[in-house]
Amino acid sequence: MKQTAEESEKTEEMKETEDTVEVEETGEVEEANETEEIEAEEEIVEEAVEEVEKPKREEIEEEIVEEKIYTIPLGRSWISPRKKRAPRATRIVKKFINRHMKIKTEAEEGEETERLVISNQVNEKIWSRGIEKPPRKIRVRAVKDKEGVITVYLAEGD
Numbered sequence: 048m049k050q051t052a053e054e055s056e057k058t059e060e061m062k063e064t065e066d067t068v069e070v071e072e073t074g075e076v077e078e079a080n081e082t083e084e085i086e087a088e089e090e091i092v093e094e095a096v097e098e099v100e101k102p103k104r105e106e107i108e109e110e111i112v113e114e115k116i117y118t119i120p121l122g123r124s125w126i127s128p129r130k131k132r133a134p135r136a137t138r139i140v141k142k143f144i145n146r147h148m149k150i151k152t153e154a155e156e157g158e159e160t161e162r163l164v165i166s167n168q169v170n171e172k173i174w175s176r177g178i179e180k181p182p183r184k185i186r187v188r189a190v191k192d193k194e195g196v197i198t199v200y201l202a203e204g205d
Contacts, residue, residue, distance in 0.1 A: 161191075
């Protein structure tokens with residue numbers, strides 16, 4: 048590589064300015080800069096640790112009573128007219144979870160009825176190819192908490 052005269056002069060000037068900066072700094076200034084950098088790094092690490100710990104606390108508070116993974120066949124939704132297939136697939140998912148997680152529909156004295164919540168991810172998966180072409184089957188994870196609320200999530204890996 049050939050350097051032009053201008054480039055070589057620039058590199059020499061940069062080296063000289065770096066040398067002058069090193070000469071001007073005293074030991075006290077360097078120590079102050081190092082302590083400030085260490086404090087800044089510690090603050091960043093603490094913030095990162097707090098962000099990581101927050102979701103774990105929420106999961107612990109939920110207290111999962113029962114958790115099951117199901118593969119729900121949605122082929123029956125393809126029997127209906129083209130413009131009604133995705134809504135029917137959603138109804139099939141609800142009916143399947145009601146049957147397999149044994150949701151109480153009628154409340155006895157002092158008890159609340161159990162609720163079924165389908166997560167947004169499951170809904171998006173059903174509707175991913177539009178109203179006319181829902182998937183033939185879907186893998187879900189049904190979680191029942193201590194309050195009796197059953198939430199349906201996509202299974203990992205899907």
